[in-house]
Amino acid sequence: MDALQKVLNYCEETAFDLDFKKAKQWKSAAKNRVLVGYLPIYFPREIVHAVNGLAVGVMGAGDRKQIIKGDAYYQSYICHLPRGVVEMALDNNLNDFDGFVFPAICDCVRNLSGMFKLVKKGKFQRYFDYPQNFTPETGGVFYRHELEKILDDTFKVNGLKTSVEALNKAIGLFNRNRKLIEEIYDIRQLFPWRLSAVDTYHVLRAGLAMPVEEHNVILEEVLGHISKERGEEMDNIRVVVSGSFCEQPPVGLIKSIEMAGCYIVDDDFILGSRWIQGAINDTSSDPLGAITDAFLNQSTFASCYYDVGNPKGKRLVELAKRRKADGVVFSAASFCDPALLDRPEMQKECDAAGIPHVNFQFHENTGQFKVIKEQAGTFSDSIKLWS
């Protein structure tokens, strides 16, 4: 087994450890450490880091856990993510977490925050409301209050207050993390055969369950390997996958798209890790202000983000062009109102820009992979033959 493969195996194991052993070990290694679980998508992990905490992404149970209890909590027409999360909570996978944060994604995740309150999972359960007003004096002030609420919550757990130094240090570490991830994406744009989309997914997802310092070392190692030629180029098309920003697709689906002849050169899986575009000021005397400013001005696009004045469709087209993609794959979770309601307009923008597209739906634990592979294969063939 080569060195990269060892790293990749470690990442896969960590990414899908639904007991979060690594994070829990980290917590138990020293006093006053705080473990905060957060739901997709973006959450400024820096603030938890700055109070001796680890923010851990709870991305759902995927296809790694049979859902039994969760199905007693959600009707069949509710997306799959919350039932997987509830299953984990009731199965004690999330024990030892001190609190949970539910970013404002949609009505399901919002109500899930209330469920956690009712079952009293964790010492705190916080719905993290994004402002949909983006002026610093209004939306910025609101967002800052949201950050402060989390800091109050963690203070009640470990009695630690944050400092400018600790916040700036955390911001610097996460800046590094985002930069390394972006470098991986940039290399994959040019040489996608060097690291498969599935491997990339594992590497990113693992980063949600370990300290950022360790993840940065892993990213550097992966970058070192893929900076050199490896693998073999295939006659594949290049696609951007859009619509899976919250409920994560089963790995089999990502694999099916790749096996059908598509290199995924960009996507919105694990989008929270890439949410802020560029670096946040890590030398500010007001680091909470810097984090706020970055959210208001450096956020990427997603369906949970109000976009009048800066439409998502146009930004998707820009991304596809920047990545020199041949097409777009719309891949949304079933019953995902935000992604599915955006899709027609985004498809229109792609049509207007002459970008071919194809569309799938999935549940986090299942997808009709054979059908998806055939559709993706036909999509790939049609582009290769006719474009």
Added chain:
Amino acid sequence: MANPKEAVKEKSMVIQKEMLAKQFSELSKAKETGKKVCYTFVPGNLIELIMAFDMLPVYPEINALQSGMRKKSGGYIKDAEKVGHSEDVCTYVKCDIGMFLNGNIGPTGEKLPEPDLLLLSYTGCFTFLKWFENLNRLYPNAEVAMLHTPYQEDGKITQEQIDYMVKQLKEEVIPKFEKVTGKKFDPAKLTGLLQNSVEAENYWVKILEMAKNKPSPIDAYFAGVYYMGPINTSFRGSPECVEYYKELYKEVKERADKKLLPVTPEGEMEKERFRLVVEGPPNWTNFREFWKIFYDLGAVIVASTYTKVGGVYDQGYRQDPSKPLESIATYCMGCYTNLNLPQRVDLIEKYVKEYKADGFLINSIKSCNSFSAGQLMIMREIEQRTGVPVGFIESDLVDPRYFSYANIKNRLESYFQMLEQRKIILEQEQVQA
């Protein structure tokens, strides 16, 4: 299946019908009269502010529900699906988009005017945000004003949240109104309208609380959706609204004094067998036959959560004319779907106890995550806390494909049998005691 008879109309119903006719007539003439049109949503609506600028409101979700009642929604939804919308998503949105694709003909058969202002206040429903992004693309010439209403995630409204909303009102919403209408904001006019609102709200609460009588003189769900129309949509703040609720209260009070049961489309109910609290919106495509299942079996809804989407007034909230903008902000954040799940459970528990309900029923709506996500848990909590039997049925807002009359009737009949059995057991226990 139901065989509808001629609906019975009370005086208040005639008054409301006239109010609506006048409103749609004004809308149809908006271009000629130069009145500006504001599209907005029902929960947490800013109708007093809209009136203060002499604008005419249009509520897309009301258009959708009326399309549902007129059996038009099925076609509209299919048309929206033809242009790429998924089967999974909110059917109100698809119905509205389908109506647009078919010429935007409103409930009176006349074309609805295009919006001058899209006023997005997404109280308690994230999908509203997506809906207005779509509307923004359908009506690119309209101004868009966004009012972000913070969720009551901690079970309370904080001063910081109020300040945030007031700032948005002052800096985002009111300037857009001024720009579109060319009129300067007049706080005194808004205050006057809010004074009318308070009066209507007082009557509304008295009407809802009449259901505490045994037998209940009103049905607080099926009839409740008619009763709530003026205060929750276009008329709150107007003198006509106060008059409507005054008249309605008089009628309901008379019925209560005479120990009469609710009026249904087929006349007065004769016996109150079951008193229920209901959670969730009703189905609109088969509204009358849905209701008939209940009144045929003697089930009266004594309290419902759906009638609180426009404000939980019965828990004490009133507009405050002395602080108009703060009052509007608090109103928006206080609507039912902006309450967190524990608050919703507490409220329902209170209704079951205070209204002496025999059971609690959820009508879970397939395409409304705001209401539906979490309802199974609500159901279990209420059962544990109150001991009343809970029932669960599923339908949709305006997609006729998701209303199965036979299934719903079957489930309800079984549920009512359970309630009957429990009554017998409770009576026997009382005798033995």
